[in-house]
Amino acid sequence: MKGDEPRGAADSLDRARSGDRVAFATLVRSHQRVVYSLALRMLSHRHEAEDLAQEVFMQLHRSLAGIQSDTHLLFWLRKVTTNLAIDRLRRDRKRATLPLDDDPGIADEPLESDPLLQRRLRELLALLPADPRAVVVLRYQEDLDPTEIAETLEMSLNTVKSHLRRSIATLREGLADSSVTPLSRDSL
């Protein structure tokens, strides 16, 4: 998921900057998966994730002049998406649980994975506070290293590492307490 810079993407960015609507729509299509997934894992709600992802691209449309490259664009999208999601979570602290019928992707889990375990992990993730949740999502969805996460979230490296360590411990405890995990406590 790290930002490479194919020529086509750079062209789309250049054309979108000069007001080309088709090029902007192409940019949306090529980055919608990252933005929507981040929003979904942060908010645990499909409709809110869609709304937030749209808002991110609307902000991008207004900020295109300041985007220098496709790498910068990806960094910008991750940063704005996580920050907006954190703001929404702080505004609405009631949202902590994942609705059963709103768990994304449970129908198309990879065959080698355990759907119930995946689901339990997402439920436990949704119980984490906003900042640690963002750190975990960027680490495991976007595959960013702690330094990149620190830059994206404007946190110190030590804070990121601390959030990661504590969050993993919390998830591990949550899994060990639940009956869904086929992994033994030791293997976790």
Place this chain on the structure above:
Amino acid sequence: MNTPLDDELRKALRPVDPDEGFAERVMRRIDSTPAPLQRRPRWFPALPVALAASALLGTILIYAWHAEREQQRQGLEARRQLIEALHITGEKLDLAYRGVNGETRPPAPDDTGA
């Protein structure tokens, strides 16, 4: 080194696509949102207020200056009238004093032959 939990987390948090037609919905939302107004300088809304305040302040200063000048002129006039009144009073008192003390008035130049 990846632990089994790391692997499970990656699987649980694998990216997913939004519903079909997401980009079109974004473009429609952009089209339906009015463009932000031309950004004016931050001081712009204060300009008419500042001009009005300056005009008002100028008027007040001119009025105050004029009022002070008028007051000064009236003061000088009152002083002049007071001095004149004191002068007249002094003369009257002097005349009365002489009358009381039997002093005759110095003969007028045309009284000498009478």
